[in-house]
Amino acid sequence: MARTIMLQGTGSDVGKTVLVAGLCRLAANAGLTVRPFKPQNMSNNAAVADDGGEIGRAQWLQSMAARTPSSVHMNPVLLKPQSENGSQIIVQGRVFGQAKGRDYQRLKPQLLGAVLESFENVCAGADLVVVEGAGSPAEINLRTGDIANMGFATKAGVPVVLVGDINRGGVIASLVGTQAILDEGDRAMIAGYLINKFRGDVSLFDDGIRAIEGLTGWPCFGVVPWLRAATRLPAEDSVVLERLARSGTGALKIAVPMLPRIANFDDLDPLRAEADVELVFVRGGERLPADASLVILPGSKSTISDLADLRVQGWDRDLAAHVRRGGRVIGICGGYQMLGRTVRDPLGIEGGRIEAAGLALLDVETEMAPEKTVRNSQARSSEYDVSLAGYQIHLGVTRGPDCVRPSAIIDGAPDGALSADGRIMGTYLHGLFGSDAYRARLLQSFGLSGERRNYRDSVEQALDEIAGELERHLDPHWLAGLLG
Known part of the structure; x- marks a missing residue:
């Protein structure tokens, strides 16, 4: 039976995708059969999986990190926005239909079966499956019929690690506030939390860790620094393009x-x-x-x-x-x-x-x-x-x-x-x-000289660097239990 863990965020863009990729590479480097999984993704950055069909580009990258063939089952539901309030729906790699936001909320419970079937497929023969949530479980207005966060975690019995982004500020409030608004069943799924994108002396946040533990009872599984190597990975979300409006100063x-x-x-x-x-x-x-x-x-x-x-x-x-x-x-x-x-x-x-x-x-x-x-x-x-x-x-x-x-x-x-x-x-x-x-x-x-560079190797090296950073900064006892 595969060990499983799910990373959910206190909000969007807290770095879940990179952390899942790093954990997959860390486990692969340890000799484990590891696979990524994301129940539902929303992105127009799609890839063609090795078994045919569309998945989110991020799950393709995570399968690369895991050194395992990509599969449509790694991202069973992919939403590809076509307008301000409507998306094309891809289920297990194939076009399922189109729906506007309100219609999709009613449709989600029908897709849970496909999600759980794909999760079982991904778990088969794996030592570890690292699951990525979408958005945040704090969006309790979307909890009914949820298949992306706690709705999936509770149905599949997967423990959750909550990820907070300290770079955007208010990380203590975001973690404590998330606990406060979750219902008892969802709250029980959370095993602990991670602080991501920390800059500077980590010891300066020791009091913050004590405060969070005192208010939530959750242990901290690590404070992850700003991962510079992440900038060398393919971008998943168009939000990133706003930050990358201009790159390089070349000829x-x-x-x-x-x-x-x-x-x-x-x-x-x-x-x-x-x-x-x-x-x-x-x-x-x-x-x-x-x-x-x-x-x-x-x-x-x-x-x-x-x-x-x-x-x-x-x-x-x-x-x-x-x-x-x-x-x-x-x-x-x-x-x-x-x-x-x-x-x-x-x-x-x-x-x-x-x-x-x-x-x-x-x-x-x-x-x-x-x-x-x-x-x-x-x-x-x-x-x-x-x-x-x-x-x-x-x-x-x-x-x-x-x-x-x-x-x-x-x-x-x-x-x-x-x-x-x-x-x-x-x-x-x-x-x-x-x-x-x-x-x-x-x-x-x-x-230009056009010196030939191996782009794929540069991505592989970035994944190894991220895995190394996680190994140095995550709690060794938690990490040992996760890797077995």
């Missing part, structure tokens, strides 16, 4: 418009890690920088809606000026669709307008179709004749004259399009910048 400036439904933006992380690259995420109300050499249109969960917002921001005019100056453009997935002449959605799959004029930078047209392409792929770049590895998650078929110049050959078939002058490129392949040879050739095409 090559790359601009990325932050679309409201931006998806799979971790495509850009390998470029962000390059010393010679300045990656600028352009927020609403800002102009695309005129000195950018490359503009990347990222993936989108709602292409037509984001295309309309792009025009509202004036980025279509900025992009046209960028191209007139000789700048280059790469569109990925939804960004590729926007580069064409027209995007049609006759069945209303995206839930909004059924047709929109594109940016007309590529002579192609896209029509949305109900069949969703979800697969890991091997490919070869037509531009640089180097191998690529990535994945596809998209609706729609794109055709047109510029497709006679495919940007890549994916799984033996032509994909994407190149303009006649080669300065505009579109592709459905996510992850292409993670291919070291391609990234090196791309940087060389802008006059």
Whole structure:
């Protein structure tokens, strides 16, 4: 029987994802069969699991940390926001349907069976399963029918460690306040707590630990410092992009418009890690920088809606000026669709307008179709004749004259399009910048040295560093019991 532990937060963005990844790597380094699990995730950053189907990108990273194949069962419910109050629902890797927030609250109890089935699947043959909650159990208004936090923990019998973020302030109140509003059954599931993102001398918080224990009776399992290596991991949440609005001061400036439904933006992380690259995420109300050499249109969960917002921001005019100056453009997935002449959605799959004029930078047209392409792929770049590895998650078929110049050959078939002058490129392949040879050739095409770096190795090293920090700062007795 697998040992289990669940990390829940006093709020969102307290660092649960990184802590779960670090614990998974720590256990894997100790020789254990460890697996991550998240009952419900909300993110437009999705991955294709090794057994097919979509999961949150964070659970894909955590499976990498655990050195185990990823599975749709590691994240049985994935919500992909399409509008301000509606999401596409993915259950065990496949599209289940769409629902607005209030409708989803009524739907959740029907999904508990799938969640518990997936949890049993993940536990089979494992020594340890590390579970990540979503949001906070303190959101007691969402407790009825909950499958993400205490609703899952109580049904599955998984002990909970509550994580508080000291960096945002008020960590004592957030922990004590969470205990105060939980009902008795939920409160009984909490084994202890962790303090995360501490800067400075940990001993300065000794009185805080005594105060929390005195008010809650919970033991402290450790005070985790600010984990610098976490910045080298793929970003899970678009909230992070607000903090990373500009990274690097390199010779090559790359601009990325932050679309409201931006998806799979971790495509850009390998470029962000390059010393010679300045990656600028352009927020609403800002102009695309005129000195950018490359503009990347990222993936989108709602292409037509984001295309309309792009025009509202004036980025279509900025992009046209960028191209007139000789700048280059790469569109990925939804960004590729926007580069064409027209995007049609006759069945209303995206839930909004059924047709929109594109940016007309590529002579192609896209029509949305109900069949969703979800697969890991091997490919070869037509531009640089180097191998690529990535994945596809998209609706729609794109055709047109510029497709006679495919940007890549994916799984033996032509994909994407190149303009006649080669300065505009579109592709459905996510992850292409993670291919070291391609990234090196791309940087060389802008006059940089393009020294070939192994991006995957840098992520692996970051995971090992985080595991080492956890081993040093977590309570050794608690950790020994967890690792067996």
